[in-house]
Amino acid sequence: MRIVVTGASGFLGRLLVGALLRAGAFGGEPISRLVLVDRVTWPDDSQGAGVPVQVVRGELLENLDNVFAEPVDVLFHLAAAVSAECEADFELGMRANVDATRGLLEAARAQSREGGPVVRMLFASSVAVYGSHPALPLPPAVSESTVPVPRSSYGTQKLMCEHLIADCTRRGFIDGRVVRLMTVAVRPGRPNAAASGFLSGIVREPLAGLPAVCPVDPGLKVALSSPRRTVVGILRVAEVERGTGPGRLDGPLPVNLPALTVSVADMLATLRQVAGDTVADRVAVAPDPAVEAIVGSWPAVFDHQRAAALGLGPDPSFLSVLQDYLTDHPARSPPRWTDRRHTWGRARARRENAGSTITPDDRHHAHGGESPP
Numbered sequence: 386m387r388i389v390v391t392g393a394s395g396f397l398g399r400l401l402v403g404a405l406l407r408a409g410a411f412g413g414e415p416i417s418r419l420v421l422v423d424r425v426t427w428p429d430d431s432q433g434a435g436v437p438v439q440v441v442r443g444e445l446l447e448n449l450d451n452v453f454a455e456p457v458d459v460l461f462h463l464a465a466a467v468s469a470e471c472e473a474d475f476e477l478g479m480r481a482n483v484d485a486t487r488g489l490l491e492a493a494r495a496q497s498r499e500g501g502p503v504v505r506m507l508f509a510s511s512v513a514v515y516g517s518h519p520a521l522p523l524p525p526a527v528s529e530s531t532v533p534v535p536r537s538s539y540g541t542q543k544l545m546c547e548h549l550i551a552d553c554t555r556r557g558f559i560d561g562r563v564v565r566l567m568t569v570a571v572r573p574g575r576p577n578a579a580a581s582g583f584l585s586g587i588v589r590e591p592l593a594g595l596p597a598v599c600p601v602d603p604g605l606k607v608a609l610s611s612p613r614r615t616v617v618g619i620l621r622v623a624e625v626e627r628g629t630g631p632g633r634l635d636g637p638l639p640v641n642l643p644a645l646t647v648s649v650a651d652m653l654a655t656l657r658q659v660a661g662d663t664v665a666d667r668v669a670v671a672p673d674p675a676v677e678a679i680v681g682s683w684p685a686v687f688d689h690q691r692a693a694a695l696g697l698g699p700d701p702s703f704l705s706v707l708q709d710y711l712t713d714h715p716a717r718s719p720p721r722w723t724d725r726r727h728t729w730g731r732a733r734a735r736r737e738n739a740g741s742t743i744t745p746d747d748r749h750h751a752h753g754g755e756s757p758p
């Protein structure tokens with residue numbers, strides 16, 4: 386089974402690749418080759434993990450021939466330009482998000498037309514496909530049957546791709562699956578150009594001794610998911626068999642990954658509770674209307690039924706999201722937290738030993754989750 390991951394050097398790409406390398410199999414079949422595509426260099430710490438790895442470095446659209454030089458069985462399409470950069474540069478977003486996805490779909494279609502395998506394609510969409518519009522206000526809890534009305538170019542581009550993938554699936558060109566990711570936090574490494582980036586920054590930066598700005602009213606509620614649960618969700622939707630009933634992927638609709646609903650004020654209070662006043666006081670609130678317009682238009686409360694039927698659930702609390710981050714990035718931990726890590730480490734070891742299947746932790750720890758520079 387030859388598996389391709391686009392955006393492999395990115396935040397989630399690296400975690401996903403780590404999970405696949407550790408599993409060595411997808412849907413019960415051994416992975417014969419993992420093809421990692423990114424314009425950013427792949428850190429070579431995964432080479433020799435048992436699964437042959439092929440690195441394709443460069444622009445996706447310029448490397449389709451390389452990617453499809455041999456039959457592709459599964460394609461995780463994570464490469465994208467993110468929300469604030471798409472808002473600042475319309476053409477960049479169209480090229481990186483729409484044109485690149487269309488190029489992949491054309492290549493996959495050509496493969497099946499020429500008698501090759503029908504590619505199973507997992508597309509990482511976003512909560513940004515939703516937006517609140519005066520003519521069509523969001524319901525109290527958003528589900529996959531809520532009409533998406535994006536309020537950003539990024540959200541619009543993701544929605545365009547969702548529709549293209551659904552149509553290519555209907556026509557039998559590919560087997561497309563779409564997951565809509567919540568804001569994934571806490572993102573390690575350097576800040577990125579996502580409008581929601583501050584939701585990680587207000588935790589990550591103060592813990593690292595740096596000041597941070599919260600550009601929204603702290604009363605704003607947001608929908609979050611930890612990196613661990615996000616990667617588990619991506620893999621689950623990619624691997625699951627289609628069909629009706631529990632544990633099957635039913636129909637052509639995307640799957641909204643489960644969301645933890647939390648206010649920014651609660652996030653900051655949790656940071657204060659865990660790390661103390663000195664750390665929490667490094668966050669200054671300075672609302673930025675441009676950020677509030679994008680992030681404030683996204684829904685915060687979701688109906689999780691579709692994801693729950695696949696065995697997926699939200700993070701239990703922001704405290705647990707923060708615990709995950711501090712456990713995985715101990716250098717960021719305040720001293721009193723580091724003492725407690727041993728207890729969680731033991732708990733994690735127990736969970737890992739409890740079953741032979743991949744755990745969220747396995748999936749997360751393969752590469753430490755640092756963002757590329």
Ligand SMILES: NC(=O)c1ccc[n+]([C@@H]2O[C@H](COP(=O)([O-])OP(=O)(O)OC[C@H]3O[C@@H](n4cnc5c(N)ncnc54)[C@H](O)[C@@H]3O)[C@@H](O)[C@H]2O)c1
Binds near residue numbers: 392
């Ligand atoms: N992280 C989140 O909170 C979040 C939330 C919703 C949706 N998503 C989606 O999940 C996916 C992964 O997100 P992430 O946080 O890992 O993003 P990221 O920015 O960390 O990684 C994306 C990677 O894609 C690569 N890339 C982008 N365009 C490319 C191109 N044209 N050719 C080659 N490489 C290209 C970049 O170099 C980068 O390494 C994206 O599609 C994103 O839109 C992420």
